[in-house]
Amino acid sequence: MRYERSDLMIGTVQEGLQALVDSRHGDPFSILGRHQYGDLVVVRALLPGALGVQVVEADTGRLLAELEPIHEGGLFAGVTGSTGPYFYRITWPDAVQEMEDPYSFGPLLGDLDLHLIGQGTHYDLGRTLGAIPMEVDGISGVRFAVWAPNARRVSVVGDFNAWDGRRHPMRLRPQAGIWELFLPRLTHGERYKFEIIDGNGNLLPQKADPVARASEAAPSTASIVASSKPFRWNDEEWMRSQRQVRSGETAISVYEVHLGSWVRIPEEGNRSLDWVELSQRLVPYVKSLGFTHIEMLPIMEHPFGGSWGYQPLGLFAPTGRYGTPEDFAYFIDRCHQAGIGVILDWVPAHFPTDVWGLAKFDGTPLYEHADPREGFHKDWNTLIYNLGRNEVKGFLIASALEWLEHYHVDALRVDAVASMLYRDYSRNAGEWIPNKYGGRENLESVEFFKHLNSIVHERCPHAFTVAEESTAWPGVTKPPEEGGLGFDFKWNMGWMHDTLHYMSDDPVYRKYQYGGMTFGMIYAYSERFMLPISHDEVVHGKGSLLGKMPGDPWQKLANLRAYFGFMWGHPGKKLLFMGCELAQETEWNHDGSVVWDLLDQPGHAGMQRLIRDLNALYAKEPALQFGDLHPEGFEWAVADDAENSVYGMLRSAQDQSSRMLVVSSMTPVPRENYRIGVPNEGRWEVVLNTDAEIYGGSNFGQTEAWAEPQPSHGKPFSISLMLPPLATVFLRWRG
Template identity: 50%
Template sequence: MATLNEHEMNPILNAQIKDPAYLLGMHQLGEEKVVIRAFEPYAEKVFLISDQLEEEVELELIHGDGLFERVIETEEFFDYELKYRGYHGGEWQRKDPYSFQPYLSDYDLYLFSEGNHHRVYEKMGAHVVTHQGVKGTVFTVWAPEAERVSVIGNFNSWDGRVHQMKLLGHSGVWELFIPGIGEGEVYRFEILSKEGYTLIKSDPYAFYSEVRPANASVVYDYNGKYEWQDDHWMEKRAKTNWLERPMSIYEVNLGSWARVPEEENRFLSYRELADKLVDYVKEHNYTHVELMPVAEHPLDESWGYQVTGYFAVTSRFGKPEDLMYLIDEFHKNDIGVILDWVPGHFPKDAHGLGRFDGSAVYEHLDPRLGEHQDWGTYIFNYGRNEVKNFLISNALYWLDKFHIDGLRVDAVASMLYLDYSREGDQWVPNKYGGRENLEAIEFLQYFNSISHEYYPGILTIAEESTAFEGVSKPTYLGGLGFSMKWNMGWMNDALEYIEKDPIYRKYHHNNLTFPFVYAFNENFILVLSHDEVVHMKGSMINKMPGDYWQKFANLRAFYSYMYAHPGKNLTFMGGEFGQWKEWNATQSLDWNLLDFEAHQKLLDFVTDLNGIYQEEAALWEIDFSYDGFEWIDCHDADNSIISFMRKAKNPDEFIIAVFNFTPIERSNYRVGVPREGYYEEILNSNAEKYWGSNSGNMGGVWSEDHPWQNRECSINITLPPLSGLYFKFKR
């Protein structure tokens, strides 16, 4: 006779229970009996196997949908396994998932609900573990409003009735340890909402996923996968103040840097990129590479910014250990790796974070707070502890598991303002009536402080397009705490200027000079990013006015101006050799252009520019203070010429930089200099080897005892058309 009535059976049979272990598994039945219950709708018979029993004991079928039980006369619980016999003769045997104690501790749950479980990725998601002496996989997921959560996969025919999870107290966390499940298993979570409908979700904490368009999560075990060889880099990084070091960053989209056309436009794998991309970045003297997002995302055309798997390395290019290998190779070649990170929004894909358990779990329910109108995405609820914990631990995960040297945070402005891209009643003021998102501000401050605390020497970089005050000011001084900020103002002003026909540039001279007014308000990175070469904006070479020769001359002059300007530097792939077409994320760069002299020599110029930049401390040692910069002449608008001095900490080290943005050569052009001596021309963007006309100053000039521009001496130089010149002081 069954020990359960039909009313008690129904929650299990209908998959509507929050604590299946309350009924399934082994339970005391009176003082001298236990009952073992199992639910397996695909079994015709179930047998109990234990060293405590002399032989197999068959369980009784107490409901035709697959609910079995057996009463055993004993005073104590005992260890056991269950053997199942299917309707078609197959057999399988395993430990009972409902015979195990919870894997997560109360302390884990406390820290998570408090928002301070900084490495919660080591507990949430799917982990191959040995639990109570048995190897298997423990699955955990946060779904606080769910009525029921199940793990589904090939191992249970994707049937949500079979592996129903247990809700751990009031934490909103569901857990189930499944013996015998190992790495490579494909799985999802099946969630029953309060409204009674079923959702199929990928694991928010999954380390790996199927290759798109498939999107199920894959059990992945990091243990023993990769042995890092970058100890020297990591030790050096921890002691490095990047504010006083050269940074020439090469921004890359891994899917379109290069492809294999003869193999149907195939992506290069992480390991193939380690062979090709690392050598390229090193050969052309970049100090850092910035990878556009490599977290899992369903749509190539989103460029990685519509993330669905925040902890999952995209499977497009290989496995997590392959990405580790790529980063390790960069480090072994003294190249830092910055990763784009996207905590500002997430897409509405049905398998993703949106309405995860039928309610607004990761986002705000109110669309005025919880949705980005521009991008059709959800906004994270930064004030919810578990959401904050998810994002903070995600940032630390990339720094921890992948030795990332910096995180560039996408779309920070959209996080900071409640009225971002909204009008009228489309937004909700904060508690003080203001437009600032106080919860997002607190989150960003916490992210920055905890990241730098755990990983000294790393960088956090904000893409922030407004004049929000204190983005790169330390949190203890009330700032957001970022290491650096993208200089979007410089980018807009400088591109607007350089795109003008030279005949009109004198009317826009302020575009060149005004950025120096605020150049030291933040720790700026000058950026010519992917955003500037898409959506009909034109490639860098195509932005330049003039004929074929002038386009290249303009671009060389512009790059030389950028590198001399205070601040670190970032340029997007393709701009270094003059990609004609706008960037297309679904195609390779046009590497065949390097067969043409103008493009190859532009690449030679950028290579030398990067090299000179690294060698000259005056160009980077004092980037964020007026102590490292001094105007020589900012007033020669009629000739579209500017000149200034960059200075190192050593007073004997300085660079005189002069720029001519007209196609007219200026002979006998006098520039005031601070000291008598020889001024070596270390860069001339018009040199013949760079496809220029080769006018210049024969390698350098001596100063003359001729006061000029409020200086006691000066140099008389030839200023080539559309050119940038660097002169280095020699005693």
Template identity: 50%
Template sequence: MAKRKTTTSPSTISPAETKQPEQPAPLPQNTNESVKSEIYSRFTDFDIYLFRAGKHQKLYDKFGSHVVEFNGVIGTYFAVWAPSARYVSVIGSFNGWDKASHPLKVRWDSSGIWEAFIPNTGRGESYKYFIVHEGGREIEKGDPYAHWWETPPKTASLVWDTYYEWQDQDWMANRKAKNALNAPFSVYEVHLSSWRRDPSDPKRELSYGEIANALVPYVQDMGFTHVEFMPVMQYPYEPSWGYQITGYYAPSSRFGTPQDFMHLIERLHQAGIGVLLDWVPSHFPGDAHGLYEFDGSHLYEHPDPRKGYHPDWKSYIFNYSRPEVRSFLISNAIFWLDRCHADGLRVDAVASMLYLDYSRNAGEWEPNMFGGRENLEAISLFKEINEAIYLSFPDVQTVAEESTAFPGVSRPVYTGGLGFGMKWMMGWMNDTLRYFQRDPAFRKFHQDNLTFSTVYAFTENFMLPLSHDEVVYGKKSLIGKMPGDEWQRFANLRLLFSYMFTHSGSKLMFMGCEFGQTSEWKFDNSLDWHLLEFAPHKGMATCVRALNKLYRNEPAMYERTYTADGFEWIDTSDRENSIITYIRKGNRPEDNLLVVLNMTPIPRSDYRIGVPTAGSYREIFNSDSTEFYGSGIGNTSPVQSEESSWHGRPQSIRLNVPPLGAIILKIG
């Protein structure tokens, strides 16, 4: 995750505002004797045990606000964890925000849970918790478990539910095959606020329903197998892009209700498209209505700033050693898979959680009990979360954004790994972009940038990411990074995408990259869809569509994508011409593909390469196709192999290799 220029909204509490008053303030008095909070609880003794042991996986069924019937009366049950409070009440639209009229009762079991049934309240009521810390400080907080919130800048929670009559049964019954590690996995990363806006009012964000109407057919047409939504959880401040969350159990109210969000996922599922959600267990903002100092104490964040404050994002780090916080996070991960039918979670900033010295200088961090820099509590939490997810949802995937060489990120817990299904291949991304930004005349000196990735490509289940982080903050758009004139820049980007799709690993592409968005991504503006009216951009989109189709239709592109037997180099030694060749292998030899990449703008005719077997090779993809805004150089007729040894192989073929082009051939 990139460093974001602003991380919290103007309502953030500063450390200076957290001082306790010298004398405890008197507790509010219930001035309305006719309004009583009756005894009701959703917690069993076993729930309390699991919560306090850090093992509860469905706290969203217990905490928060739930409309129920009690003693023949419809009302709302409220429950909140505030162990350092000496008084808690519910204030809201139903009681004129009266701090005294609806107090909660603390449980007898020292769990720190406050609860009550409040009659004649229900769906749609806005509310907060009024909390008096044991030292006397008064606080108003939103509900950490609320399913819906007021639209920012308003900050109250809303009584709501997650009831939805799902119509995606076919997808859910068969998604195991779609989400498997031996299936095509091509992800389109989307920021809901800026993917597309109202053409008649560019400042108006589309609703979940409007997004569904536009996004579903587009993703289906482009051929992506999955979408990944940047954080949709309730966040107060737009420039955080959603990565500073205050409502972990609620889809953003900017775009509609929780049910509207579920409808968006349902529509994608009905179209055969999987859904990954960005999930942020690494940090949260200090907004006054959020988790920070929730009951006046360091409840959710670690009290030691060396472990509880994030210097990069000026936000707060969960206390991974506190069992109740672990239950909160495990339950939250399960919630999005359970109630919202998500097909996986992409976990943000994993490296920042794994290391105690992340973004810290000497003396700013404390070693673990063994003297190392690993965060043992976070490591064990990842293992528990992944075990819980794959036990309950074996047909989903968790994906780690992890940028270090930490071992076994995407290996099972029982073998010593963290248990993720996939891991972002950040080294590949950095090397690839560095290489393609070079003038082609000098690429021959840096060919190792492209070949080095296969040295470690099979140590993890890697996803190749070209994400939002690469097209912001002066980094330029992808097309803006490419050297040369207009034709060369587009040819370079088509070549880069061809290399990406034929490289081992699953794929991720940020919105706009697929048609060559020229400007950097802006979180508060729509993508430049008008660019598709111009031939270079239309050709780029057509090329990506063709690559997705090829990826889905050719088993050699995905069947063995995480094992070394699915990839074989033919030649990496032709540095002078900057040409590399390799084979992608499927389960059957007849499915194997031959890939040739020319990294210079010079076409090569009669170029000989060794081939694995004798036969006739036909070109099934050419990034230089005129359909893609290319020059059209290629091999229109099948090429017959010859008994001429080349590249250490007894058979070879001679090809026309296009400039700044990729060609893919298949035998038969």
């Protein structure tokens, strides 16, 4: 069939061709690919830098057309009589490449996907947006999709096209603002970003994929096509068993860890351990100490290591610092096989302003608020997610589910909840916008948390959520249907602050601060609490936990042992930051490592053994678990002896068959014949004494006490105790 050169331009206008080669055309599919005009079938390809392009019939390998250059910007066109499958044979200056035409494929995302994304209720974004390896029409490749509703043009760029945004402009699905493109013959492992021209025609810095499931490790910033091959899990029994943990009726003792500074290898450039090494060293260590869970500071991809992960930009990608996503899944699986749950810190409050990230993603405030009074955190120089936008809420909830469903994570600890709940958080008058009722409450955040927790509990019955909420916001752990936010647990920041303030006082003055240790029980059952001694207490000039304790070196260790005993005897789930279990003397340094050499010293090795024994006692004794959530499982045995700085807590199991008396003496004075009332007669056995020699103590005390029918503290019986100095003693009723 004969044709004229003008036939190659049919269906186009010069301005459109120019816009296409200038990377400003919003609908490349209207020009590129194969188009039929009556009997004429025209194929066009935009391949800047190519020397020649042939169209080859896929089934037979027959040459269908030699495309002509019709624009100096790299636009080729030709006429072919075939309407069957074809591919290009492209001659580059240094190679010949064969690939199917990306512009020969129809729309990829279904209307339901687009509707749910726009509605903010598509909770499987990690398998819908981003880069997904798949087959289309029998051709293997990668489908790229990204939300950028206000962009004029979006291209996918990477090593596969020399990072040239002219090569692969995407198709806009206007009903949801989604741009998509299928690139044949690509596979997992490819690096990529998105190149965007905003609505005003400005070229933006190349953007990492907001829904990337793998990323380059910082300081590199490219997204990586992750494999879609399912991970082979070996934790079925574990996943089925976790509903009881979520109920809160069992012991929960958490080892909080910053993976990059737990152990470093000095001989190899002071590097951190990777996921496989952590599974071999961290998992058995945590298991040996009796912790039930590992909580990791955020491992989502983040640009600045000094943020410890709390300023993430890759909410769907495990950081490349420690290995691949498959390595991360292997680590989770090893934890579960060892009987250890995994909690991830997760940050839906804010994100950093890096130009290659979410900030003004399509040239407009897309993920963040436009008004800095709502959208900018002065404390952290970060941007605040706009939770009034459906797509943003859906993005965050889908991120949470990515970790819980696809990586089998057991819980999320949601960071900076208070900053989300209050519109005036850390703002002066005039620096914030009231809600529609004129109040300071962030109503959008309230609804977000209710929705998040409802979805998590519906779809992930194995999982629980924890709120880091530092104010007295009511109902943080009440169900949404009862007006609460729906979290399963809340960090008790008040208890942490009050008790550490008390312990930092010289014992001589503690009688004046006596209520600091008892005040927490006034509100202990207003929420489902976790007692946190977290990374925040041992950084930024606060010193180490040991350094907060008064006295000489022996007294410092004794104070800390007594405090740990009080903490494990007090109602509430437990959390301890790494290094505290061996009484690290210096504050945490994220560029360093836990000072493991301290274990060569008996006092520090004894502290580690104490934590192991406290965890074992907590896990074994129903009396130390039931009262975590139920007030009938706790009562004060001594809460009025300020003069001697002595506290007594009586813990009971649900059926009262198991009882535990926990007595703390917070002065360096041994006390003999200290009488405490108890509800049961018979023998009370000392099962743990923090002053025992094996922990580095003076070994003062007794092994048992017998209850006598001598009333005391409102009880019909009492026991006489030898209270060690600066110590906590646990006594189990034996009957």
